[in-house]
Amino acid sequence: MMEQSISSRLKISIADCKPPARLKGKDVRCDPLASASIRCVERLLSESSLMLPETTSVVVITKTGCVSHINKVVEAAQQSRPRQGFFSRGGPQMLANYCSIAFDLHGASYTYFIQQNPDSRTVVENIVNSLVKEKILEQVLLIEADYVGDELVVEAMYLDSCLL
């Protein structure tokens, strides 16, 4: 049973989205969309005074993934140059992984890449719902993160399960 739900929304231009200070000393080589996701969660936490339990899972839904990093990897591949800094951080899962690292969260950490089909989002909701019901996930930080034109649009929601 979900006891709490709190949400926050962030819209920021790609150019303005630098790696958050919270990553200092960890790994700042993230895609701007991962930075925006972390900033959105920071906003959520500051607005709610919420403390995230260590067992919180980070689940991201995206239609675009890490576009900036992928473009750099593809460009490098065309020139037969290795760009491992971007390659290993270019997968859509990094949107979730960077949030887990930034907030020291050790629940699940993964991303759903979906298409424009509106049914896909409903299916994702059903899966997360099932994972909570089966007690595979406990608390969930659910994040939607996408490139929209020149902007990054992120919404984060925290759901806290009360195990029966």
Next chain:
Amino acid sequence: MCSNLSLFFNLIKSAIHMSDNKVYVAFANVLTCLGDGLALQERLFKGMCGFSPASTCFPESFPDENTPIGVIKDISESEYRIPNILKKMSATGVIPSWIGQCDHIFSASSLGDLKGKNAGRPINDIEAHLSQIGCEKNVDLLVSSACSSGTDVLGQAYAMVKSGAANIIAVLAVDCLDPAKLRQHLALGTQSPEGAMPLDTKRNGTTFGEGGACVVVANSRGLSQIGETSDITIRGFGMSCDASDITAPAEHGQFLAKAISKATASVGTPDFINLHGSGTPLSDAAEAAALTLVFAERAHDIPVNGTKGAVGHLLGAAGLAEAVISIWALKNQMLLGTVGHSELDPLIPLNVIGAGASAETTLRSGLSITCGFGGVNSCIAFERE
């Protein structure tokens, strides 16, 4: 978007009810550099290796690079690999022709091909392929958790069937090692110059490969839907994140241990464990540490194996491919040897089944472990009824 999330919250609030649905494995097959189906099973149990030098596989890109890799044959260096691997999967029955009869189709991969309009978007290739083979169902989503993607997509289908939200779900994982990707991995230093030696004292890196797998999970109603029976069930699934580094695992395996504990909660100590066993110094040691945390002294006795020395590390498809191989072990009652392994690292106190030591035995339960970049850990437990 806010209203969507609120709707989701309400769904969650109203959705708690317990279910004792059994979740069966209705279909499981995999394509690797060693082949597919029965041929692959035979070669694996004989301890064969499917690697070739990079200079043979990609002569234009790597004329002097003899690092072994496990690529699917007959795909030219200039071709898109994901669409061709998918074609081979359908042609060999790894993707069943009736896949469209399932309630849902979930997919998993990492970045796929690194060129063309679908670069980094393998879900587009998967959708296009299913459409070409006459499947009218859309791919609902692609799970992305790096090299754990294949395990995670299977576990999520399991949860959905177990909770009663679906009767039958097909999960499809595919990934490729094109020259551009190999170049990135060589630069990252992940590749062993000799080939992966899982859990071996001389291990010095992994060996990447490519391929794909398909598994269909169903409850009893779903099995009837496709006229199948099954005696293999999924019994548990766990995920966690080390949250310490993008590429390196947590040294002491404490978070992987939590995923293992969750996956084995209902089966107890498994009869065998298919390890992630990448052959990198850090990952193998962390995995052994996690097993010791969960099973204490019993960890030294459980037979464990790894397949990456035989077929390579299939990246985003690795977890599902290795789940299929674990299912085959249960079906065939055969423990699989660990190709590439010859001398156990004394710091890894595990009962590793050596290369060529495949043996018939009685197996009731098995566990498959996968770890990935980002510090993700996933475990899934199977049982034979």
